[in-house]
Amino acid sequence: MILQTIPGPIEDIxxxxxxxxHILSGFIMNMWxxxxxxxxxxxxxxxxxxxxxxxxxxxxxVSTGYIEVIRGTPLLVQLFLLYFLPFSLNWPIGSWRLVSTxxxxxxxxxIIFFDHITxxxxxxxxxxxxxxxxxxxRGAIVSVGGGQVMAAKSLGMSTIGSIxxxxxxQALRRVIPAWSNEAAYLPxxxxxxxxxxxxxxxxxxxxxxxxxxRSLATYVIVAIVFLITISIISKALDxxxxxxxxxxx
Amino acid sequence: xxxHDVWKSYENLEVLKGISFDVEEKEVKVIFGxxxxxxxxxxxxxxxxxxxxxxxxxxxGQNLMSSDIxxxxxxxxxxxxxxxxxxxxxxxxxxxxSIGLRRVKGMxxxxxYEKALQALKNVRMDAWANHYPAELSGGQQQRVGIARALAMxxxxxxxxxxTSALDPELIGEVLQVMLDIAKSGTTMIVVTHEMGFAxxxxxxxxxxxxxxxxxxxxxxxxxxxxxxxRVKKFLNQLEVLYGSHEQLLxxxxxxxx
Numbered sequence: 001m002i003l004q005t006i007p008g009p010i011e012d013i014x015x016x017x018x019x020x021x022h023i024l025s026g027f028i029m030n031m032w033x034x035x036x037x038x039x040x041x042x043x044x045x046x047x048x049x050x051x052x053x054x055x056x057x058x059x060x061x062v063s064t065g066y067i068e069v070i071r072g073t074p075l076l077v078q079l080f081l082l083y084f085l086p087f088s089l090n091w092p093i094g095s096w097r098l099v100s101t102x103x104x105x106x107x108x109x110x111i112i113f114f115d116h117i118t119x120x121x122x123x124x125x126x127x128x129x130x131x132x133x134x135x136x137x138r139g140a141i142v143s144v145g146g147g148q149v150m151a152a153k154s155l156g157m158s159t160i161g162s163i164x165x166x167x168x169x170q171a172l173r174r175v176i177p178a179w180s181n182e183a184a185y186l187p188x189x190x191x192x193x194x195x196x197x198x199x200x201x202x203x204x205x206x207x208x209x210x211x212x213x214r215s216l217a218t219y220v221i222v223a224i225v226f227l228i229t230i231s232i233i234s235k236a237l238d239x240x241x242x243x244x245x246x247x248x249x
Numbered sequence: 250x251x252x253h254d255v256w257k258s259y260e261n262l263e264v265l266k267g268i269s270f271d272v273e274e275k276e277v278k279v280i281f282g283x284x285x286x287x288x289x290x291x292x293x294x295x296x297x298x299x300x301x302x303x304x305x306x307x308x309x310g311q312n313l314m315s316s317d318i319x320x321x322x323x324x325x326x327x328x329x330x331x332x333x334x335x336x337x338x339x340x341x342x343x344x345x346x347s348i349g350l351r352r353v354k355g356m357x358x359x360x361x362y363e364k365a366l367q368a369l370k371n372v373r374m375d376a377w378a379n380h381y382p383a384e385l386s387g388g389q390q391q392r393v394g395i396a397r398a399l400a401m402x403x404x405x406x407x408x409x410x411x412t413s414a415l416d417p418e419l420i421g422e423v424l425q426v427m428l429d430i431a432k433s434g435t436t437m438i439v440v441t442h443e444m445g446f447a448x449x450x451x452x453x454x455x456x457x458x459x460x461x462x463x464x465x466x467x468x469x470x471x472x473x474x475x476x477x478x479r480v481k482k483f484l485n486q487l488e489v490l491y492g493s494h495e496q497l498l499x500x501x502x503x504x505x506x
Contacts, residue, residue, distance in 0.1 A: 150298055151335035151394075155349035155401060156325025165352055170339045246339050248383030 012217035019208045021107040026201030027225055028111055033118070033190040033200070037125035038183060044126065045133030052134065053141050054159065063134070070131035076192055079124040083196045086116070112199065121193035125186070132182050140175035141167055173244050180237040184230050201225065250405055250436070255294050255304035257287070264290045265301070266460040270453075272405060275434045279447040279468075282457035283483060288440040289332075291457070292407045295438065296327040308404060325353045328398030328406035332414050334390040336382040342393045343369060343378035346400045354401070368400035369393070372426045388419030392426050399430065406430075408439040442487055448472060456480050 017023075052063040070078070098114035112118060144167050152162035191202040205222045209215045250272040257265040264287045272278050280288050293299040295306055297313050297320055306313045313323055336345050346365035350356040356364070369375040372392040382390050391411055398406050411427065412420045424446050431437055431450040441447065447454055448468045456464045456471070456479075464471075464480050475481050 147331065147333055147335040148337055151329070151331060151337070151397075153298060153321075154296055154324055154327070154329035155397070156321045156323075156353040157349070158321050161352055165348060166337050166339075170337075173339065246383065247381045249338060249381070 009217065012214040013221065015212050016208055016214055016217045016221055019204075019211070021104070021109050022204040022208055023201065023221065023225070024104075025109045025111050026199060026204030027229075029118075029198065029200045030187060030190045031229075032111075032113060033121055033125055033193060033198075034187045036122045037129050037190065038186055040122070040126035041129030041133050041182075041186075044130035046137050048130060048134035049137035049141060050163065052138055054163065067131045067134055070128055071135075075124070075128050075189060076195065078128055079121070079192055079196060082120050082124045083117070086120075117193070117196045117198050120196060121190075121198050125190060125193075128189070129182060129186055132185075133179065136175050136178045136182060137171065139178060140171040143174055144170045170246070173241075173246065176237060176241040176244070180234060180241075183233055183237060187229055187233070188226060250295075250309075250438075251305075251307040252295060253305040253307070255291070255301045255306065257290055257294055257299065257301045264460050265294065267304075268457075268460075268462060270455060270462070270465070272436060272438060273452075275436055276452045277431045277437045277439065277450045279451040279454045280438065280440045280457055281442055281444075281447070281454065281483075282463075285459075286457040287460045288457055289409050292329070292409050292438065292440060295407060296324050296329055298324075298329075321353075325349070325401055326404045328401055328403035330391070330394050330398050330406065330408045330411050332410040334382070334387070334394045334414070336390055336393055336397070338382050341379050341381055342374060342385065342396075345382070345393055346397045349397065349401050365396070365400055368396040371399060371430070372396045373422075386419060387415045388422045391415065391419075391423045395423075395426055395430070399435075405436040405438060408437060408441065410440050410442070412441065412443055444472075444484070444487060456483070458483075 048063045048067060051059050052067070053060070055063060099110060099112050101108060101110045103109065148166050148170075149159075149162045152166045153159070157165065191200060193200050194202040194206075197203075201222055205218050209218050212218070252271070253269050255265055255268045256263075268287075268291060270278070280291065282288055290299060294301040294304075297306070300314070304314070308323060308326060311318060311323065313320065336342075337348065340348060343362065343365045346368050347356075347358075347361040350361035350364055351358060354361075366375055366378060369378055372395050374389060374392045374396060377385060377389060377393075382393070385393065395406075395411070408427065412423050415423060420443070424443055427437075427439070427446065428450060439446070439451075451468050453465060454468055454471050455462055456477075458479055464475065464477050471480065471484065475484060
C-alpha cells in the first residue's frame with residue numbers, strides 16, 4: 001500500500017530541508033565564530049589567568065577588573081557596544097570583506113567569512129569567552145598549588161620556567177572538565193551575532209521561516225543541529241581528558 | 250655557608266629575630282624546636298624562597314641578598330627537600346629528578362636521564378623510576394624528593410621536616426637514606442624532630458624557639474646536659490611522644506651511638 005499523504009510534521013521538516021543550503025551556511029558561520037572565539041579566548045584567557053595569579057599587584061588588579069566587567073555585563077550589550085564603537089570613531093571598517101562562494105548539488109552557497117560585522121562578532125565573543133576561560137584556568141592553576149612552584153624554584157628554575165614546565169602542564173590537564181563547560185556554552189552564544197546582522201544559523205532559520213512559515217519545524221532543526229554539535233564536542237573533550245590523565249591521580 | 254643576623258617578619262609577627270650560624274663543608278646541622286619557632290621560615294630564608302627582611306646569607310662567600318646576584322643560579326646550588334614532598338605530579342619519578350638537570354643545568358635528555366637514574370639508585374628508588382608520584386607511597390615520594398635535590402649536586406641540601414608527613418612505618422626508609430647521604434659527605438641543614446638521626450650524624454644542633462636561638466651544641470651536649478629549661482622540657486616531650494626512632498636506623502657499626 002502506498003502512503004497517500006505524508007504526516008504533517010514530517011512534511012514540514014522536509015519542506016524546511018529544501019533550504020538545507022541556508023542551514024549549512026548558517027551552521028558554518030556559527031562554527032567559524034566558535035573556532036575563533038574559543039581559540040582567541042583560550043590564549044587571552046590563559047594570559048589573563050597567569051597575569052591575575054603571578055602578575056604582581058597592579059597587573060593582577062587590571063586582569064581581575066577586566067574579568068569582573070565582562071562577567072558582570074550582558075554579552076549582547078558588549079556586542080552592541082563594540083558594534084557602535086567603530087562608527088562613533090569613524091573607522092572605515094565597513095570596507096573590509098572576505099567572501100567565499102562555492103556550489104554544492106547545484107546550490108550556490110555564499111559565506112561572508114570576514115566583514116565588519118563578522119569581525120565584531122568574533123572580537124566580542126573572544127573577549128567575552130576570555131574572561132570566563134580565565135576563571136577556569138585560574139582555578140586549575142591554584143589547584144596545582146604553591147608547593148610545586150616552590151620546589152621548581154628550589155631547583156633553580158625561574159618563575160616563568162616553573163610556570164611553563166610545572167604549572168601549565170598540570171593546569172591544562174586539570175582544567176579540561178571545567179573548561180568543557182565553556183566549550184559547550186560558546187557554540188550557543190555565537191547566535192547573538194544575529195542581532196548585528198551576521199548570517200548565522202539563527203538568522204538563516206529566521207529567513208527560512210519567513211518563506212515557509214514552518215517555524216516549529218525550523219527551530220526544532222536548529223535545536224537538533226546544536227544538540228548534535230555540542231554532544232560531539234563534549235564527547236571529544238571527555239576523550240582528551242582521559243587520554244591526558246596523569247596516572248594515579 | 251654563613252647565615253648572619255637574619256630577621257624576618259610577617260605582618261606584625263616577628264618570626265626570626267637575628268639568627269646567625271655557619272655551616273662548614275660536609276657538616277650536618279640539625280635545627281629543632283617547637284612549631285611556630287621559625288624553623289621552616291629560616292630554611293626558606295636561606296634559599297631565598299622567602300627572602301629575609303634583614304641580614305646576610307653567604308654561600309661560598311657570595312652574598313645571596315645582594316641585588317646583582319643570579320638568585321636562580323644560586324638556588325640551583327642549594328637543594329631543598331620538603332615536608333609535603335612537592336613532587337611534580339605530572340612527571341614520572343625519573344623525570345622529577347631529571348627536570349632540574351635539563352631545564353636548569355641544560356643537560357641533554359639522555360645524560361640527564363642517566364644521572365637521574367643514578368640519583369634514584371642512591372635513594373633505592375631506581376625500580377620505581379617510571380612511576381608517577383601519585384602511584385608511590387609517602388616514603389617513596391620523599392626519597393624521590395631527596396634524589397631530585399641530590400641530582401643537582403648542590404653545595405648544601407636543606408631538609409624541611411622531611412619525615413613529619415609520613416606514616417610511622419615509612420619514616421625509617423627515609424631516615425636511612427638521609428643517614429647514607431649524610432655519611433657520604435653531603436652538607437646538610439636539617440629541620441627535624443628525629444633525635445635518633447640527629448644523634449647519629451649531627452655535627453651541631455640548634456634549638457630554636459620564638460625566632461631565637463635558645464641553645465646550640467653537639468648532640469652529646471643536648472642529650473646529656475642541656476642548659477635551658479625550655480630545651481629540657483621539649484626534649485622530654487619529644488621522647489614521650491615519639492621516642493627517638495633509633496631502632497629504625499641500621500648502623501653499620503653500633504658504637505656510633
